[in-house]
Structures are given as structure tokens and as C-alpha cells.
Amino acid sequence: MSGQLGTTENPLRVAIIGSGPAGFYAAGQLLSTGDPVVTVDLFDRLMTPWGLVRFGVAPDHPKIKSVTRVFDRTAQMPGFNFHGNVEVGSDISHEQLAAAYHAVLYAVGTPHDRKLGIEGEELPGSVSATEFVAWYNGHPDYAAMDFDLSCRRAVVVGNGNVALDVARMLALSVDELSVTDIADHAIELLRASEVQEIVVLGRRGPVQAAFTNPELRELADLELADVVVDPADVELDPASAAALADADMTTTKNVETLTAYAALTPSGKPRRVVLRFLASPIAIEGDQKVEAIVVERNELVEGPDGSLRAQPTGQRERIETGIVLRSIGYVGTPLPGVPFDDRRMTVLNQDGRVLDSATREPLPGVYAAGWIKRGPSGVIGTNKKCAQETTALLLEDFAAGRLPQPSISAEQLLTELRTRVDVVDYSGWEAIDAHERALGEPTGRPRVKLVSREEQLHRATVRA
Ligand SMILES: Cc1cc2nc3c(=O)[nH]c(=O)nc-3n(C[C@H](O)[C@H](O)[C@H](O)COP(=O)(O)OP(=O)(O)OC[C@H]3O[C@@H](n4cnc5c(N)ncnc54)[C@H](O)[C@@H]3O)c2cc1C
Ligand SMILES: NC(=O)c1ccc[n+]([C@@H]2O[C@H](COP(=O)([O-])OP(=O)(O)OC[C@H]3O[C@@H](n4cnc5c(N)ncnc54)[C@H](OP(=O)(O)O)[C@@H]3O)[C@@H](O)[C@H]2O)c1
The missing domain is CATH 3.50.50.60 (FAD/NAD(P)-binding domain)
Structure with a gap:
């Protein structure tokens, strides 16, 4: 790393965990700032992005799912990288992420009942x-x-x-x-x-x-x-x-x-x-x-x-x-190493800044957005404003010099991760997506979903 932080030579590196609406909106907001220059590594435990837009929104409401076009545009922005099939808390820890990124933003949703x-x-x-x-x-x-x-x-x-x-x-x-x-x-x-x-x-x-x-x-x-x-x-x-x-x-x-x-x-x-x-x-x-x-x-x-x-x-x-x-x-569940609010069943945070459980002061470089920040209510668009509040604070902390300096490079972390996990990148997801759409075409369906991880991984890796 060289040069001033937040420039093309030395971009601000942010890990976002969760590729639902909150994660994607946050990614889009950070990548479009221009100054500072930001790169986003977006992780999801699934090989398919979009969170509840894929796995929550009712199948008979296809128009609502067209919001994914906005997310697709974000995915094409310079500095965006998707790492699917990576579960934070088991495949990779919060501590590992915090050591490799200037900021880690949790947008993991609230997956339980x-x-x-x-x-x-x-x-x-x-x-x-x-x-x-x-x-x-x-x-x-x-x-x-x-x-x-x-x-x-x-x-x-x-x-x-x-x-x-x-x-x-x-x-x-x-x-x-x-x-x-x-x-x-x-x-x-x-x-x-x-x-x-x-x-x-x-x-x-x-x-x-x-x-x-x-x-x-x-x-x-x-x-x-x-x-x-x-x-x-x-x-x-x-x-x-x-x-x-x-x-x-x-x-x-x-x-x-x-x-x-x-x-x-x-x-x-x-x-x-x-x-x-x-x-x-x-x-x-x-x-x-x-x-x-x-x-x-x-x-x-x-x-x-x-x-x-x-x-x-x-x-x-x-x-x-x-x-x-x-x-x-729905309710959120704690992630190892990330402070949790047992009463609200969300990540412990104030306006998106994650707080230290003991001191209740902001934990430098750790943020939350979406349902895991504010609880399980609100439509897809609500997460845009919610992510905006969080990313504004993140950028404010950057400007004030409050973000921690990583001790290893993100490349080191990702290289090691790939030796253990079949990480699916965005082109891997696009191969799954294209296959699903092709399966749906003969019967006029938007797609036929691949529902097994093995099949998804196969499609993500056999692409030309
Ligand atoms: C059944 C249902 C139907 C809905 N229908 C509509 C609708 O029609 N219209 C509308 O506007 N809103 C709808 N909503 C609301 C909307 O889906 C939510 O507002 C929105 O999805 C919340 O976004 P999020 O990013 O916070 O969480 P999510 O969408 O849940 O995304 C979280 C992401 O984090 C990932 N993740 C979780 N844990 C980890 C981990 N440890 N490591 C890595 N990744 C992880 C998940 O795989 C997921 O991709 C619906 C909600 C539900 C529950
Ligand atoms: N098409 C769409 O736009 C769409 C589709 C799906 C979801 N969403 C959004 O996603 C969010 C979550 O939706 P949701 O339906 O899961 O949650 P929700 O809107 O919070 O509704 C939860 C319901 O459960 C009831 N409830 C809670 N505890 C109960 C108990 N112990 N016994 C009986 N009833 C109980 C609540 O009643 P009380 O009011 O009495 O607490 C409320 O009626 C909402 O913001 C919703 O609008 C949007």
C-alpha cells in the first residue's frame, strides 16, 4: 500500500457482509463517492446475492424483484467484488475481516423467526x-x-x-x-x-x-x-x-x-x-x-x-x-465477535455505528445497516435510507481519521480463504443466473431456481 488513503493507489477498503438490499445499497453509495476512492468486498454465505429479494419476496410479485437491476449496476462499478459462499462467523471471522479492512459493515439481515x-x-x-x-x-x-x-x-x-x-x-x-x-x-x-x-x-x-x-x-x-x-x-x-x-x-x-x-x-x-x-x-x-x-x-x-x-x-x-x-x-442472531443487543435482537449500534458492549462507545471501523441494524421491519427501499445513514457515518469517521489501519492486506486474506472455501464471484453468480433464466424460458417463467448448493456451485464453476 502506498500513497494517501482513499486514492486510486490506496483505496479505502470496506468489507460488507450480506448482499441483500442493505448490503447492495451501502456498496453502491460507497462506490459512488469518488472521493475517497473506495473498494467494496461484498460477502454472502450464499452463492446467490440479493437476500430476501430472492428468498423472501413472494414469487407472484415479479415487479418488486426488478430492484435487482439497480444492484446489478452496482456490481458493475469499478472497485466492486462479490465473494459468495463465504459465511462470516464460520468460514471467516470478524477478527480476520477487521484485520484486513479499514471498515466492516454488517448487513446480514434477521434470518430467524x-x-x-x-x-x-x-x-x-x-x-x-x-x-x-x-x-x-x-x-x-x-x-x-x-x-x-x-x-x-x-x-x-x-x-x-x-x-x-x-x-x-x-x-x-x-x-x-x-x-x-x-x-x-x-x-x-x-x-x-x-x-x-x-x-x-x-x-x-x-x-x-x-x-x-x-x-x-x-x-x-x-x-x-x-x-x-x-x-x-x-x-x-x-x-x-x-x-x-x-x-x-x-x-x-x-x-x-x-x-x-x-x-x-x-x-x-x-x-x-x-x-x-x-x-x-x-x-x-x-x-x-x-x-x-x-x-x-x-x-x-x-x-x-x-x-x-x-x-x-x-x-x-x-x-x-x-x-x-x-x-x-423475524429476529436477528448474534455473530461471533460482533456486539449484540439482546433486547432488540440486532447488532448493538447507534445509527449504524456498532458499539462496544462494555463501554457503549463506537467500535472503530465496524458498522451495521438494514434489518440487523434497526430490526425486521420496512420494505426494500427503507434499507436505502438506512444504508445511507450508515455509510455517511463511515465516511465521516474516515474524514476524521477514526478508521483503524489494517494489519494485513485484503488480498492476503482472500488468497488464504480461497484455499479452504469455494468462493463464488459475481461472474459465477451470473452463470447461475443465466442458467436459471434459460431453464425458465421454454415455459415463460422468469427463472427456474437451482436449489441445491452442489448444482449452484457446478453452474458457477463450469462457465466458459
Ligand atoms: C417474506 C418476506 C417478503 C418480503 N416482501 C417484500 C416485498 O414484496 N416488497 C418489499 O419492498 N419488501 C419486502 N420484504 C422486506 C425486504 O425483503 C427487507 O426490507 C430487506 O430484504 C431487508 O434487507 P437486508 O439487506 O437488511 O436483509 P436480507 O435481505 O435478509 O439480506 C441479508 C443477507 O445477508 C446474508 N447473510 C446472513 N448471514 C450471513 C453471514 N454470517 N455471512 C455472510 N452473509 C450472511 C444473507 O444470506 C442475505 O443475503 C419482505 C420481507 C420478507 C421477510
Ligand atoms: N409486499 C410487501 O411490501 C412486503 C411483503 C412482506 C413483508 N414486507 C415487509 O417486511 C416487514 C416484516 O413483515 P412481517 O409480516 O414479518 O412483520 P410485521 O409487519 O412486523 O407484522 C408482524 C405481525 O405479527 C403480529 N404479532 C407479533 N407477535 C405476536 C404474537 N405473540 N401473537 C400474535 N401476533 C403477533 C404483530 O401484531 P402486533 O401489531 O399486535 O404486534 C403483527 O401483526 C414489514 O415491514 C413488511 O411490510 C413487505
């Missing part, structure tokens, strides 16, 4: 949306999972957009699914599904639902399913009615949509999506596997912070079902 903490949650047939979504989207770690859809009713717990995704995937026809990039194994299982009724349970009321408007409205377009809402569920308690008067447009429109659903007479389609409110699961019952979920009716009471909270009324109901899909949010 929040628990309900009720009896029967671990019974076969009680599954997390996290698993189900990753399975139907062809995530290699979940491709071998199996779900028993031989029951008549499925229950989805939660009132967020993920719950709606899961409900929709169970309600869509095979014709609707087979033009998407859903994993082939999922089409096969869903083809044989006997589920006729999908009950979505919200613990609070329509005013508190976390759905966004298009996602709620599109339920009306399902080819095979009617949407059912009990008119009693859209009769608001006085506190919710008052909250609605001050509510944002999203909530107002959601309540309008739900009220319109409640006025519908089912048209006799073979499936039903039933949206229920003010019902909390209190137990999942079954002998060897899920047979029913017990819910308790809630009423809403004002909490100390002024928000309306669910309070049980003691009125219980047993709903027979063979599968419970828990969709109550």
Missing part, C-alpha cells in the same frame, strides 16, 4: 413463516423441508405482509403459481394441497393490522379463493374508532378494504381466505402433530405508551387445523 412461546409450538405441523417462505422461494437451506398440506384448514398467525404472502401462496392456483419463479418442489406440493380454508389471525383489530394497501387489496383477485371477513370484526371499539380518525392513509384504506370484504357474499370459489381479528393463539394442540389451535378473544386497552394493546377476555375457541404457520416477525 420470533417465537409465540405457547404450548404445542414445537409440534410437527407448527411451522414458521420464515421456513415456509424460504422453502417456497428455493433457499438451499430449506429446500429439503416438507409440509403436510393434507388438511382442510390452515391457520396463519400474524397480521403483517408476510402473513398475507403465506396465505396467498396457499390460496393461489397451480396455474397462477406455475408462471412464477417459485421453487419446483413447492409447485409439486401445493398442487397436491387439500387446504380449502386459510384463516389469518390478528391479535389486535383492523386498525392495528400491519398490512399495506395493495397486499390487502389483491386478495380480492385470487382466482380460486373468496375473502371472508366477519362484519362483527370491522365494528370498531371506541378507542380504535378514535385511533382511525387520526390514522395515516394506509390504515384508513385498510379499514375501508376490510369493511368492503365484510360486506361481500362469498361467490362459491373452492377456497376461502378468512381474516379474523382480536384473537391470540394460546396453545397448539395435537397428539403426534397439530390438530387444533386454541385462541382467546382479546379486547383492546390503552398501554402506558398510549398504544392499544391486546388484552385477553377469557373467551376461548378451538379451531381445528392440520398446519399452523407462525408469521409474527
Whole structure:
């Protein structure tokens, strides 16, 4: 290394961990600064980039995935390098990265499910949306999972957009699914599904639902399913009615949509999506596997912070079902060597600067962005602003001389890594991508996903 830091001869070297929206937005922002000159090494534990854009976003929402064109442009920028199939924490440690880069930025997402903490949650047939979504989207770690859809009713717990995704995937026809990039194994299982009724349970009321408007409205377009809402569920308690008067447009429109659903007479389609409110699961019952979920009716009471909270009324109901899909949010997990906030279940940070667990002072050169920084909420675009806040602080720390000087070169680290790990670079991913798209072309699908790591590695390495 020679010359002043942040120049073409001696660029600022940043490692970004995680190639989802937060990682890619951060990479694009750093690479386009011009001064200082930055190089970005973007690591992902998978051989395929894009995080939840590939493994979360519903297959029947292809337009949302077009954001990957922005990420592709970032990948073509000078100074960008992708290192897929490298898991930080096992293939390479935080300490190794910190020794080789001026800054390390974590954008690893929050990959696990929040628990309900009720009896029967671990019974076969009680599954997390996290698993189900990753399975139907062809995530290699979940491709071998199996779900028993031989029951008549499925229950989805939660009132967020993920719950709606899961409900929709169970309600869509095979014709609707087979033009998407859903994993082939999922089409096969869903083809044989006997589920006729999908009950979505919200613990609070329509005013508190976390759905966004298009996602709620599109339920009306399902080819095979009617949407059912009990008119009693859209009769608001006085506190919710008052909250609605001050509510944002999203909530107002959601309540309008739900009220319109409640006025519908089912048209006799073979499936039903039933949206229920003010019902909390209190137990999942079954002998060897899920047979029913017990819910308790809630009423809403004002909490100390002024928000309306669910309070049980003691009125219980047993709903027979063979599968419970828990969709109550995601949580982050600690990475070895990176301070973790056990309360928020994120990397311990302030505005994206990672903090020392003991002193609560910024750890020089360590940053976070995306869901692992602020928790599992927000759409893809939210991560752009979030990454911007972090990269601005990183550049501010650079300008103030607060970044540590690496003790080894990144080339040394990467050379050693390649002796142990089949690192897949961006052209390796492009070979996987081209192959998947070619597989989809004859049947008009955007792609047919390769779901095994072996197959992906083969495609990434056989390219000309
Ligand atoms: C089911 C679902 C559907 C969604 N649908 C939409 C939608 O339709 N529209 C919308 O706008 N938003 C949607 N969102 C929200 C959106 O996906 C998130 O806001 C966004 O993906 C969060 O970005 P991220 O980069 O923080 O995390 P992620 O997208 O989760 O990316 C994290 C990346 O880090 C990698 N990683 C994790 N651990 C390691 C490690 N130890 N070493 C190396 N790499 C690692 C992962 O493999 C992954 O690639 C959806 C979310 C979910 C859960
Ligand atoms: N198409 C899209 O744009 C799209 C698709 C999918 C996801 N996303 C985004 O991704 C983010 C994550 O979505 P998400 O659906 O996982 O999370 P979310 O929006 O936070 O919703 C979580 C839901 O779980 C409920 N919940 C939490 N704990 C519960 C419990 N113990 N019992 C019963 N219910 C419980 C919450 O109810 P309370 O409100 O009562 O806590 C809430 O309804 C969101 O920002 C979402 O908008 C977007």
C-alpha cells in the first residue's frame, strides 16, 4: 500500500457482509463517492446475492424483484467484488475481516423467526413463516423441508405482509403459481394441497393490522379463493374508532378494504381466505402433530405508551387445523465477535455505528445497516435510507481519521480463504443466473431456481 488513503493507489477498503438490499445499497453509495476512492468486498454465505429479494419476496410479485437491476449496476462499478459462499462467523471471522479492512459493515439481515412461546409450538405441523417462505422461494437451506398440506384448514398467525404472502401462496392456483419463479418442489406440493380454508389471525383489530394497501387489496383477485371477513370484526371499539380518525392513509384504506370484504357474499370459489381479528393463539394442540389451535378473544386497552394493546377476555375457541404457520416477525442472531443487543435482537449500534458492549462507545471501523441494524421491519427501499445513514457515518469517521489501519492486506486474506472455501464471484453468480433464466424460458417463467448448493456451485464453476 502506498500513497494517501482513499486514492486510486490506496483505496479505502470496506468489507460488507450480506448482499441483500442493505448490503447492495451501502456498496453502491460507497462506490459512488469518488472521493475517497473506495473498494467494496461484498460477502454472502450464499452463492446467490440479493437476500430476501430472492428468498423472501413472494414469487407472484415479479415487479418488486426488478430492484435487482439497480444492484446489478452496482456490481458493475469499478472497485466492486462479490465473494459468495463465504459465511462470516464460520468460514471467516470478524477478527480476520477487521484485520484486513479499514471498515466492516454488517448487513446480514434477521434470518430467524420470533417465537409465540405457547404450548404445542414445537409440534410437527407448527411451522414458521420464515421456513415456509424460504422453502417456497428455493433457499438451499430449506429446500429439503416438507409440509403436510393434507388438511382442510390452515391457520396463519400474524397480521403483517408476510402473513398475507403465506396465505396467498396457499390460496393461489397451480396455474397462477406455475408462471412464477417459485421453487419446483413447492409447485409439486401445493398442487397436491387439500387446504380449502386459510384463516389469518390478528391479535389486535383492523386498525392495528400491519398490512399495506395493495397486499390487502389483491386478495380480492385470487382466482380460486373468496375473502371472508366477519362484519362483527370491522365494528370498531371506541378507542380504535378514535385511533382511525387520526390514522395515516394506509390504515384508513385498510379499514375501508376490510369493511368492503365484510360486506361481500362469498361467490362459491373452492377456497376461502378468512381474516379474523382480536384473537391470540394460546396453545397448539395435537397428539403426534397439530390438530387444533386454541385462541382467546382479546379486547383492546390503552398501554402506558398510549398504544392499544391486546388484552385477553377469557373467551376461548378451538379451531381445528392440520398446519399452523407462525408469521409474527423475524429476529436477528448474534455473530461471533460482533456486539449484540439482546433486547432488540440486532447488532448493538447507534445509527449504524456498532458499539462496544462494555463501554457503549463506537467500535472503530465496524458498522451495521438494514434489518440487523434497526430490526425486521420496512420494505426494500427503507434499507436505502438506512444504508445511507450508515455509510455517511463511515465516511465521516474516515474524514476524521477514526478508521483503524489494517494489519494485513485484503488480498492476503482472500488468497488464504480461497484455499479452504469455494468462493463464488459475481461472474459465477451470473452463470447461475443465466442458467436459471434459460431453464425458465421454454415455459415463460422468469427463472427456474437451482436449489441445491452442489448444482449452484457446478453452474458457477463450469462457465466458459
Ligand atoms: C417474506 C418476506 C417478503 C418480503 N416482501 C417484500 C416485498 O414484496 N416488497 C418489499 O419492498 N419488501 C419486502 N420484504 C422486506 C425486504 O425483503 C427487507 O426490507 C430487506 O430484504 C431487508 O434487507 P437486508 O439487506 O437488511 O436483509 P436480507 O435481505 O435478509 O439480506 C441479508 C443477507 O445477508 C446474508 N447473510 C446472513 N448471514 C450471513 C453471514 N454470517 N455471512 C455472510 N452473509 C450472511 C444473507 O444470506 C442475505 O443475503 C419482505 C420481507 C420478507 C421477510
Ligand atoms: N409486499 C410487501 O411490501 C412486503 C411483503 C412482506 C413483508 N414486507 C415487509 O417486511 C416487514 C416484516 O413483515 P412481517 O409480516 O414479518 O412483520 P410485521 O409487519 O412486523 O407484522 C408482524 C405481525 O405479527 C403480529 N404479532 C407479533 N407477535 C405476536 C404474537 N405473540 N401473537 C400474535 N401476533 C403477533 C404483530 O401484531 P402486533 O401489531 O399486535 O404486534 C403483527 O401483526 C414489514 O415491514 C413488511 O411490510 C413487505
